[in-house]
Amino acid sequence: MATIEKHSPATPSGAHHYLNHGKGLWSWLTTLDHKRIGVMYLFTVLTFFLVGGLLAIAIRIELFTPGRTIMDADTYNRVFTLHGAIMVFLVIIPAIPASLGNFILPMMLGAKDVAFPRLNLASYYIYITGAVVALTSLLFGGVDTGWTFYTPYSATAGIGVVYVLCGAFIAGFSSILTGLNFIVTIHKLRAEGQHWDRLPLFCWALYATSIIQVLATPVLAITLILLVFERLTHIGIFDASLGGDPILFQHFFWFYSHPAVYIMILPAMGVISEVIPVFSRKPIFGYKAIAWSSFGIALLAFLVWGHHLFVSGQSELANFIFSLLTIFVAVPTGIKVFSWVATLYKGSIHFKVPMLYALGFLELFTIGGLTGVFLAIVSINVHLTDTYFVIAHFHYVMVGGALMAFTGGIHYWYPKITGRLYDEASGVWAFIFVIVGFNLTFFPQFIVGAQGMPRRYWNYLPEFTTLNQLSTLGSFLLLAGFVWTAFYLWRGLKHGPLAGDNPWNSLTLEWQTPSPPPHDNFAIDPIVTDWPYAYRAENEK
Amino acid sequence: MANQPVTSAGHHHAHHFKSADHEFSAAKQGMWVFLVTEVLMIGGLFVAYAIFRGLYPDMFSAAHKFLNVKLGLTNTIILLTSSLTMLMGVSSAQRGDQKRSLKFLAVTFLCAIGFLVVKYIEYSHKFHDGLLPGANFTNTDPLLMHPKTPLFFSLYFMMTGIHAFHVIVGMGLIAWIMKRTAKGEFSPGYYTPVELVGFYWHFVDLVWIYLFPLLYLVG
Numbered sequence: 215m216a217t218i219e220k221h222s223p224a225t226p227s228g229a230h231h232y233l234n235h236g237k238g239l240w241s242w243l244t245t246l247d248h249k250r251i252g253v254m255y256l257f258t259v260l261t262f263f264l265v266g267g268l269l270a271i272a273i274r275i276e277l278f279t280p281g282r283t284i285m286d287a288d289t290y291n292r293v294f295t296l297h298g299a300i301m302v303f304l305v306i307i308p309a310i311p312a313s314l315g316n317f318i319l320p321m322m323l324g325a326k327d328v329a330f331p332r333l334n335l336a337s338y339y340i341y342i343t344g345a346v347v348a349l350t351s352l353l354f355g356g357v358d359t360g361w362t363f364y365t366p367y368s369a370t371a372g373i374g375v376v377y378v379l380c381g382a383f384i385a386g387f388s389s390i391l392t393g394l395n396f397i398v399t400i401h402k403l404r405a406e407g408q409h410w411d412r413l414p415l416f417c418w419a420l421y422a423t424s425i426i427q428v429l430a431t432p433v434l435a436i437t438l439i440l441l442v443f444e445r446l447t448h449i450g451i452f453d454a455s456l457g458g459d460p461i462l463f464q465h466f467f468w469f470y471s472h473p474a475v476y477i478m479i480l481p482a483m484g485v486i487s488e489v490i491p492v493f494s495r496k497p498i499f500g501y502k503a504i505a506w507s508s509f510g511i512a513l514l515a516f517l518v519w520g521h522h523l524f525v526s527g528q529s530e531l532a533n534f535i536f537s538l539l540t541i542f543v544a545v546p547t548g549i550k551v552f553s554w555v556a557t558l559y560k561g562s563i564h565f566k567v568p569m570l571y572a573l574g575f576l577e578l579f580t581i582g583g584l585t586g587v588f589l590a591i592v593s594i595n596v597h598l599t600d601t602y603f604v605i606a607h608f609h610y611v612m613v614g615g616a617l618m619a620f621t622g623g624i625h626y627w628y629p630k631i632t633g634r635l636y637d638e639a640s641g642v643w644a645f646i647f648v649i650v651g652f653n654l655t656f657f658p659q660f661i662v663g664a665q666g667m668p669r670r671y672w673n674y675l676p677e678f679t680t681l682n683q684l685s686t687l688g689s690f691l692l693l694a695g696f697v698w699t700a701f702y703l704w705r706g707l708k709h710g711p712l713a714g715d716n717p718w719n720s721l722t723l724e725w726q727t728p729s730p731p732p733h734d735n736f737a738i739d740p741i742v743t744d745w746p747y748a749y750r751a752e753n754e755k
Numbered sequence: 756m757a758n759q760p761v762t763s764a765g766h767h768h769a770h771h772f773k774s775a776d777h778e779f780s781a782a783k784q785g786m787w788v789f790l791v792t793e794v795l796m797i798g799g800l801f802v803a804y805a806i807f808r809g810l811y812p813d814m815f816s817a818a819h820k821f822l823n824v825k826l827g828l829t830n831t832i833i834l835l836t837s838s839l840t841m842l843m844g845v846s847s848a849q850r851g852d853q854k855r856s857l858k859f860l861a862v863t864f865l866c867a868i869g870f871l872v873v874k875y876i877e878y879s880h881k882f883h884d885g886l887l888p889g890a891n892f893t894n895t896d897p898l899l900m901h902p903k904t905p906l907f908f909s910l911y912f913m914m915t916g917i918h919a920f921h922v923i924v925g926m927g928l929i930a931w932i933m934k935r936t937a938k939g940e941f942s943p944g945y946y947t948p949v950e951l952v953g954f955y956w957h958f959v960d961l962v963w964i965y966l967f968p969l970l971y972l973v974g
Contacts, residue, residue: 215848326771329781394788402781403771432792435798440913443888449909450889451803457903462806466799584865 231390231633235733246331249731251338252317256624258338260311260700262304262345262619267696269297274655277682280674290399290672291358295378298361301655303382304345306400306612307474309620311427312341312392314419318627319396321724321731322414324405324740329398341388348381360670365452365460369444376445383438386431389477393427396420405723407742412473413724414746415504417691419484422508426473426515434470437463461526468519476515478612479579480508482619484552484573489626490554491747493569494561498747500553510546512747524595533592538753540590547583566718567641571622574649578614581608585660600670603663604623606656621648621699628703629713633730636706640698647695650671655686721748766945779947781960786951790958797962800914804969807910811903816974818899818907821886823877827971831963837866838960845953851943853901853936860933860949863956867926874919882907888912911970916965921959928952 232249245360256267272293285293320328328334351357353375358376359368368375400421404413441463443449450456452463483504491498520536530535531614554576563569585607589595590592598604629635658681663669665677674682716725724745728738744749772778810813844859883892892905932949933940943951 241880320771327769329771330785331769331771333785390792394785394792397788398781398785399907401784402777415804428788432796433799436796436917439917440799445914447888448890450905451909451913453889454888456909457906459806459908461804466802572962752842 256313266300292356301479325403335648337391344385351377373503388582393424415487416484418505430473437466473515496561501555507546586637602659606659625672634710640702644698651691814901848949
């Protein structure tokens, strides 16, 4: 158990805490407190999630019927590009690390803040700047290249693409700085007794994530700079007619963007590793295996980018090697999934909302992960490349995995952040809408994709109509679930019952201090004496 | 030096660190991680270089003759000298000799200016001769008949351009620590910014140490 030896004096709720430490908007905009920066990230990320989500709904409405439903082909191309770019660069990549990670990581370590608080605030404004620059593209006719910006098209597309590239470049630095900050924080700011083998698994996951952020994002940065120069002055590095190589762009792009997928999923796995033992009242199974498998995934992340290029003219040998390495990703991932399931086994399971999302994650992520193994096999991939099967696969991983865990994490730490409880019954109902809506949206896409419906078209053959209509119906259920979630979470901020300091009887350090936490996190520097997963059915209140 | 116990009169470490020493070690680690990101970023260009050099060795061999080795060598010497003076500046700061530190930092800054002047001369010469990246390439010298030649100059301008940008950022940083040194903000107990700018400057120097042979001496 992670204990604070000298118990801090019981602080009554409503006392001095981080939310009332400074007053007014200005105190928020200039704060160096990791908790407030985390909350600012959370609201910003959720705002972009709303925008990206509404664009997704627009896509689904357009695909409700073959041919034109509400928009023409050019508009459709711009809508799906914006949806992808916003969801990837502005929502899922920063979602868990920058919001929940910022808030929770230092507290889990027993620290007062991250190592570089000013850099932390700077990374928030860099993120905002990147978002503004990227959205400026809308004034210049939008972007229709897809979020992957493949050359040669992107090197000749409308000028809007330059703004999106610059925006992604800038937002990338925010991601790099967050990763840098977390690495140093984990190394340097662990409380007394918080040894590496007692570190909560969320911290391990964020550490592995940070390594990818720091090593992969700079490669995206140089790629985007080269592409901007390609577009503006035709330097020719990615242009075959000038001696360059458009495939080189794909290599560079995926050298970042494949690891980026693990930037999205590793923190999600960290959340799940916290939630499952708490609500099973059992010690986590395979602590070390879960911790180290994060690094296994981080390592493999850098060795598999070529599986995005199976049909791009890569050599047969390279295809074979990338295929094999990609299949290996299933090993550390499987270690995690089996460890979580083993934790559940004979546990005293409490079906609270965070746990529901964790179980939802297990279902959806397993489907997403296993279809990834299908796609790793070259012969199957050739058939499925650029079909809706791929769309369904990565939405199962990114929405079903990353966003499910993000939502579960928001519920799990909601009492920590706000000091209040949300309405549990509403949470359960919203979860049912989300899980049913999600499966209804994306499962038909596996089928329609396997039947040959290509991605990124506004139109489709009439025989795909039924499955597309089911998918659109599902997207509305999903929307309803998220809107309902936003509503009761918002309502809980003012009207929720007081949560108490530790409503879930968690053992990690962030719960051993008042909720909401005081400005300095802990009244007395904590001393850790045991690992944080010694749960037993009887240590419930 | 780094491992000496740090006790500072003027500087107060931030509330989340136990001591100034603790803060210093975190700052240094952060800078190392940042330099790793720089290596990866520049690394992208080196990979592009390696690929095209592997594909078109003859073209690289012909095109590199149009770079001015004398000017490149001059810049190499200038940057190596600046790394030495930066080192002296940092070690003076560590010992608390602010005046000496300021002098060495000033010499480092002048070296940076010298580097950029030489770079400007080189660039304007390339512009004049039409030795420009990609589609802007207009030189018609018979030695440059290889159709992929513009690519060499794309790499040349991107690599040296991004390096020059880092030199300019470094000048801003050196000016900043010079100002703080002049104000007497540093002491043997607190010189973190001087040390970290030093790290950065040596990195910029190191990149050039690779660029010079790869671009100017490649034949």
